[in-house]
Amino acid sequence: MKLRKLRGLLALASATALVLGTAACADSDRDESGSDDQTFVFGAPGDPKSLDPSLATDGETFRVTRQVFETLLEHEPGGTKIVPALAESYQQSPDGLKWDFKLRSGVTFHDGEAFNAAAVCKNFERWYNWSGTYQSTNFSGYWQELMGGFAKNESKETPAANFKSCTPNGDLDVTIEVNKYSATLPGAFTHAAMALHSPKSIDAYAAEPPPTGQEGSFTYPQYSQTAGTVAGTGPFKLTNWDKGAQQVTLERNDNYYGTKAGVQKLVFQTIKDANAGRQALEAGDIDGYDLVAPSDVKPLQDAGYQVPTRGVFNLLYLGMQQETEPLLAKKEVREAIAHAIDKQSIVNSKLPPGAVAANQFMPDTVEGYSDSVPEYAYDPDVAKEKLKAGGAENLSIDFCYPTEVSRPYMPSPPDIFEILKANLQAVGITVNDKPMKWAPDYLDATDAGKCPLYIIGWTGDYNEAFNFIGTWFSVYDSGWGFKDEKLFADMAAVSAEPDQAKRVEMYKALNNQIMEFLPGVPLTSSPPSMAFAKNVKPPTTSPLTQENFAEVSFT
Incomplete structure (x- = not known):
């Protein structure tokens, strides 16, 4: 992942x-x-x-x-509305480039250090100046998703940095400035990956050796694996x-x-x-x-x-890795797989009441959901025709699925896998089972693009459609293994649009565009x-x- x-x-x-x-x-x-x-x-x-x-x-x-750990902002209990947390209040500049926060007084970290504007900026500078293996999306994926790249990007695949500066204005006032407006804000300030650590902890992290290994097989730094060093508020x-x-x-x-x-x-x-x-x-x-x-x-x-x-705020999907399995680069083959899947049988037999079959990469509880996406109804006969048209009548494919885990969008992965396997085999596709332990094996393998087919999902971090489709399709991602420059450009355009009403209409068009391309198959959304x-x-x-x-x- x-x-x-x-x-x-x-x-x-x-x-x-x-x-x-x-x-x-x-x-x-x-x-x-x-x-x-x-x-x-x-x-x-x-x-x-x-x-x-x-x-x-x-x-x-x-x-x-x-x-x-706590964040500058958070969500109201039981809902998705953004409210103050470590910041008592905040204000966005009209152009969305500057965010001014008034911080709570009398807050201390667990190690006794004071929480103040300087501590906030030390956290942002830590993330912005990450280097080496810390720039892998295995570790800094959310920073890259929410704030872009780093002071010095070490890979051409790393997005340009959107973070510009963090400036203390006294002890309890701080300004965070970005290079361009982004639909990830202010949601990013609520995200658990951007929770604030004590300055003393950050110094201790820096004194340790960085993560070792390579994509798909990293070892986490020791401080992150044992209690005693990390300290929040x-x-x-x-x-x-x-x-x-x-x-x-x-x-x-x-x-x-x-x-x-x-x-x-x-x-x-x-x-x-x-x-x-x-x-x-x-x-x-x-x-x-x-x-x-x-x-x-x-x-x-x-x-x-x-x-x-x-409430329903998640999505389960079937991922298709087009580089690992070149036949998946043919749309006819992806369409065949989509038509082969009986989503309703998963809803009826494996999910709780209130679950629904999905037809796009976000639940209908998110603004930007489209009522006019291309759909791929369950039809084994059409699936067989599409396989023939794509030259994949004898397709044999590895299908990864996780074990030893249950997720909000996927309560029993092996059971769901068995339904999908039976669907695919019924249209003539040979499925090679690849069960993997969820963490770290499965997450690392899907992240590194090693699984031609896989099931995984997402629970929204905040109520913005970009948190769903932008998370997956805003840049090249090895989990999908495709490059669509128009899609990436359209994603960049919607992210930079400060008018929410316009963004919602753009999201609807993007949902249509994504489902026309069909990078994977949205399966279900459910209430855990x-x-x-x-x-x-x-x-x-x-x-x-x-x-x-x-x-x-x-x-």
Whole structure:
């Protein structure tokens, strides 16, 4: 996965045993008297990749780091409206080139350093001046997506820098200037990858050796893999990452400037199997978990558990790598694959109520959704005709899919893969199974363009259509393996258009253009559910999956 595709399962017995052992330890810390000196254990469907969100592109990293690090702006609880966070207020210049922020006073980082304008600028200068392997999209993908390239780009594929400067105006006022207006702003200032670190932490990061390896196989810097160095301003502090037990432990930040967290400890325990998550919740070994299996929603509700559902703000798609498999460069072959897929069968059998088949690369909850895109109805006979026209009657193709994970847009990847495989084989395509562990194997392989076919998806970061189609199609991306200069130019034009009403119409035209080209197949959008114990006050669910676990408490 390039950041752009932001982007399996353990055996039930072993997963459950792992949870039981972990939760038993957590239970020993709980105060049954009802005080807030308690531990909340949450079952997450995948492992994080890094404790430094700036280096991440995956939702499981951001789930953890959002509790530890904060951003200048954020989204209102339960919605997509942008509101102040570490900035009390902000103002955009008429041309969209200057952003003035009034910062909160009395805020400190976890290591005791003061939060101020100088600290904000030190973060932006860190990102802007990244070099070497840090310029790989494996690490700086979101910076490149949101703010462009660097002070000195080291690859011709790296976009031009849009960040221009960060200027402190006293202690609590700061101005961030960009070279041109971008539709990624102000959304970028809400993004977990652009959360703010303490100056002391940034100095410690710089003292460590940079990441090693090559595209598709990198090793993260040590500071990002162990607790102790990273420091944010959030309601929780990182205290431990036990990779063997697949759990991350956070403790309440009692010096937090805002409302203190409702529990003393927060544990994210990886539970990669939905059945194991349900059983652990029912046994009282965990207090909540994410991505409830659709068939478990009603039984859990009937038993008195809380099962809140998020709004639909995601997309699952079938990616096609046109460089790795040259036959995919022929539109007739891509059309054949699109016509071969029965999307509705995925919706009916594998997704929760409220899921829908997708016909473009964004859900209909985003402004810019088009009602007139070219569509490719499920029709095996047409698929066979298209394969013949493309000279691919004997097509044999590798199909990668992730294991040991569940995602908001993809609750059971192996099951969805099996439906897609059966669809393709029914029209004469030979499918070669390529299962891979989600992190890092699958993410690295899809990012590096090593998978001819693959399934992956996206949950929106903020409510702007560019965050969907611009994320995938604004520049050449090895995950797709195609170059369409007109499409890239049209993407640049919509990003630079400051008038929102005009942007929306441009997005609609771009959706039509993308589906005419058909780089991949949009599959489904769905509303993922979470589940919580009866004695829990859960966090407000977010369509962006940006839940704030400081809201959690025991009733």
